Amino acid sequence: MPQGTVTRRYRFCAAHRLHTDRLTPEENQAAFGKCNNPNGHGHNYVVLVTIKTEALHEARDLEHLDRTVNDTVVRRFDHQDLNGDPEFADCTTTGENLVKLIWELLESELPDGRLEKVGVIETRDNYFEYAHSSQPTGGARG
Numbered sequence: 555m556p557q558g559t560v561t562r563r564y565r566f567c568a569a570h571r572l573h574t575d576r577l578t579p580e581e582n583q584a585a586f587g588k589c590n591n592p593n594g595h596g597h598n599y600v601v602l603v604t605i606k607t608e609a610l611h612e613a614r615d616l617e618h619l620d621r622t623v624n625d626t627v628v629r630r631f632d633h634q635d636l637n638g639d640p641e642f643a644d645c646t647t648t649g650e651n652l653v654k655l656i657w658e659l660l661e662s663e664l665p666d667g668r669l670e671k672v673g674v675i676e677t678r679d680n681y682f683e684y685a686h687s688s689q690p691t692g693g694a695r696g
Contacts, residue, residue, distance in 0.1 A: 559670050560612065561604040564623050566632035569596040570647040573637075594635060601627060601656060602673035605664065615668075622663045627656055649674055649682035657684040 571594040572586035582590045589595060603623055607615045631639070636647040645651050653674040661669050671685040 557606050557608055559604050560607050560616065561602050561671075562616065562619055562623070564601045564603065564628055565598065566601070566628045567596060567598050568631045568634050568636050569594045570636035571595070572646060572648065574646050594637070597676050599631070599652075600675040602671075602675070603660065603669070604671040604673075605668045606670055607668075619664070622660065626659050626663050630659075649676045649680055652676075653682040653684045 571591065572589040573582050577585060601623070603619065605615060605619055636642055636652065639647075641655050642651070653672055656674065657669070657672045660672065669686070671683060673681060673683045675681050
């Protein structure tokens with residue numbers, strides 16, 4: 555049966571601070587600028603999730619995808635401080651790390667081989683993407 559892909563859009567609002575204990579306060583400020591503010595800052599994140607689907611099963615696939623993303627991603631991160639999430643205990647809350655974490659969370663909940671790509675829009679100018687056998691890509695911090 556022919557396969558295609560479908561992409562769904564989800565949203566959540568979260569705060570974070572770009573900071574690492576591996577750098578001095580001055581180095582953190584130089585690396586992350588205003589995003590290193592000790593009080594943090596927030597974003598209205600948009601998450602794009604692409605799955606492989608068969609036209610015959612698309613409605614069922616989308617219902618399962620919506621439930622999975624809302625239960626696994628949106629409820630976890632919406633109106634939270636990302637720096638407090640245990641998965642970020644040993645890494646910085648960059649868009650690259652966030653998109654990779656979302657991929658990992660969804661990959662374990664969706665049928666094998668169905669997850670095609672995850673994208674995260676952090677700001678007007680920052681988009682991060684993770685796909686099977688790829689490394690995260692993205693733009694400037696913020």
